[in-house]
Amino acid sequence: MTKTKRMTDLEIANKAAIKPITEIAQSAQIPLEAIEQYGKFKAKIDINQLKNVASGKVVLVTATSPTPAGEGKSTVTVGLADALKQLNQKVMVALREPSLGPVMGIKGGATGGGYAQVIPMEEINLHFTGDLHAITTANNALAAIIDNHIHQGNELQIDPRRIIWKRVLDLNDRALRNVIVGLGGPVQGVPREDGFDITVASEIMAIFCLATSLENLKERLGNIVIGYSYDREPVFVRDLGVEGALTLLLKDAFKPNLVQTLEGTPAIIHGGPFANIAHGCNSIVATETARKLADIVITEAGFGADLGAEKFMNIKARQGGFAPSAVVVVTTIRALKMHGGVAKSELSVENVEAVEIGIANLEKHVDTVRAFGVEPIVSLNRFITDTEHELEIVLNWAKENNIRIARTNVWEEGGKGGLALAKEVLEVLDQPQNFHHLYETSDSVEQKITAIVQKVYGGLGVQFTDHAKKQIAQIERFGWDILPVCMAKTQYSLSDQPTLIGRPENFVITVREIIPKLGAGFLVCLTGDIMTMPGLPKQPAALRMDIDKDGEAIGLF
Template structure:
């Protein structure tokens, strides 16, 4: 069997102009980056009412693999097999996972977006632009302090860190400004990964250039000595930061192996940010095709919840159907099976681990939209295991449909596509998880009790003080974006399955006023990951002809 990169390198790609023309995008609306990539300039017209949106989410990710992105891409191709117009909207890969342990984010097998190498390695330059814009603001903040500090900024209360789009644990906590008076003011600082930058969230939530500029102006950079908030607007650099992102704001258009249009744009992680591609990419797909399939990061407790409670509110359209991806292997791991024994049939462990899927099903049903489970097939799955899982899914009054897109591409998800055509025609009314006017703590409790299955929220003394301050400043009506490990419903990554009656511990809040949400940092989640003992970078190479190996 060919590797993912070998399949990609042997693909027969169409010129991006031809891919665009099939969904009504004109050549003068494209800014081409070679023959197979382009940025898209679409007008701000309304989304046609008869166009459908499908959200793909999943169970909690495991070392066994779920294949959510692969399923999303294969499902998009499956709509082509049933003669339906479809486009995909996905996040861009971050260099951190590509060089680390998770790999790229372009799917796998015969369900990939291409050109795979380009997309995984800098693509059209969006992430470098975001990194530079973010660090430009950092430089301007320190320069302001160096040259008189007219805003009276307290260097101990600068909340704007620096960023880098690679996992580098050494930079989590740093001291800057050493070297004497001409080298700045010494202070403690740190680095987040680029995908955790508020500018990333802003890029993905902005409706147009004007909205981008407005959101950037509201970014909180720190506090004065008398504890008053200071924003980008106060610093006077809104325009400079906006112009650095003018091109990055435009959605990117590529294609799948089967030439389905794919808008790939933005890339916040769902465990430390809101985990969804840009609303401009989703809206471009919705305007262009009868069916749009978009994916939210990690499990339904993270990216799924955030898409439904944050992102979709900014799109102005909620999903017509929700797909939850599950695998036999991942559920067996949730049931206690060692990851080295997942190829062996184990019905008892499957039944026990299926509780994780069951909670996600019931969680998504709360939003009032149709739910379908996609059972993503692996070679090691037995017929008995698949039937047991289908029976379990049906006990929750939803359909479980087998898909095999890794090996078969779009042909492996035709049954799933047909089912979604039916469910998307239901007139079910969307039910948000919480009221936008609820207090911060009430919103957080709703997420913890209704989505995670926990019993309460416990705030650190720092978080409690912050919450009191936010209420005084009128920030308490913003949505909540929970930063939590992706592996468990709890804030302890080792507690798999579907635990209940637990406490979620919030160590601090971070106001993201430009993105218009409050981040709640829970447990030990980190906004700058580290590399593993054997990073993927060790296995990558390129020959004298430019052929890349080891990228996945």
């Protein structure tokens, strides 16, 4: 295969010599009876057929605060796995599933890029094996059952004004954020205000990713609080008696998906919550399955270390009962220059001063990883416009601060471009870590949120709206204050204000609402202007997509 920088990610993926999924399963020592094929190149794994105990070490890939220039976190994740495979390591990738919201919106897919991709790229980025559709259906089935219960006499005395369960859609559609349902007369239902979230923000998505078995999935679904009665008591899914039906809708989706990288490294892709409005990690089942099959599991968490990595440590690792053995922090010269105040249109011009200023953002994310007691390794992801002088600024900074760093060029070179990073990771994996959470679940809600704001974001403290204060009092009354917290915050800044780039100081985070997610096992704290149903940009990616006469996709990235 001739490598050329002019080829798009989709063109590179389409030219790849993809192996039958049975061959990938065999290389990962997955019994054929544990494989349920979805065509030639995708399969579900029946986890009940895997008997060995999980013992593989987990390497988490995170990044600096994202910028419109892109950092390439998923690309580095895939490239690192391929590099470790080249070093004869038994390795697997564990990623999240792409959402059609960003695929059709502004961000694009989530399968990596260049010569560090998971394939079949087109199928993974579109409907894949239907997991997100199953989650959407289960979520909306519950919504329909709630409205039908009220229509049919409301035995549970559900207060229509206090229903917190929303419908979902796996697309960005701002027009659906606030709607009214049940109009048209008595036979159409009971009118009430409602709204839509994007599927990845659904509590069922979070439950799907945190459940450890079908039995645990069913129990968690039963624990969902859908709203409150006229007496202001919580109403659970188990009160409606439909947790079994919801589990049935998810039973096939709950099996992890097996695919491959361009270099034939086995990859598991399963679950897809966003990290700015949810907990941002792939499923525990996928990670544990990979740990059974490989010595090293490379996984990622959404956006920067202030979001996905923090939630991986405080939520996923806590509930999954494992710890990361190393953490990679991905950054680029382009991202550092943007955090140093450079406009996207000027990124190709050398600007050493902006790099020096922007390093402050990288430094905070490195400090955050170290606060969890894990050794960070910086991946300096190369772009063609980077100058040697700019690169030397970051490399010298890392050396002066005793921070491991490696130049990475996996987009252009695949696993070969990640060998330096892989060697650094292997050195860290040979060393003991002192992983710990940044708060105890026994801490108060205010203490937990304050710990994240001060230790992870670098802020002064937290301001709670009157509405949030009332919700905290209610949470304490019901004994839900023992749950960890899931912060919903802008990804573009360490603060809750998207325009405060770099490493802002002396800021206060405003928590405007706290939503109990008892099935998932955490409290969602909405900050700033964060939305749980994104909107499309002025020029959505969908405008560039097409299909040719042979049925091949065009413009997918």
